[in-house]
Amino acid sequence: MLVFGTYKFLNGDLNWSSFLFYHAFAKAEILYIILLILYHFNS
Numbered sequence: 001m002l003v004f005g006t007y008k009f010l011n012g013d014l015n016w017s018s019f020l021f022y023h024a025f026a027k028a029e030i031l032y033i034i035l036l037i038l039y040h041f042n043s
Helices: 002-010 016-042
Strands: none
Touching: none
16 A cells, blocks of 8 residues: 555655555554454464
């Protein structure tokens, strides 16, 4: 998601607010994956 947002931003398709939204979404996605991995190892 972050790569897609950066790619679109570099091509001028997104403004800064959209870029920041994509960035926050990507961070949430990464945190979710980390939580899934931790949950998997703890169970």
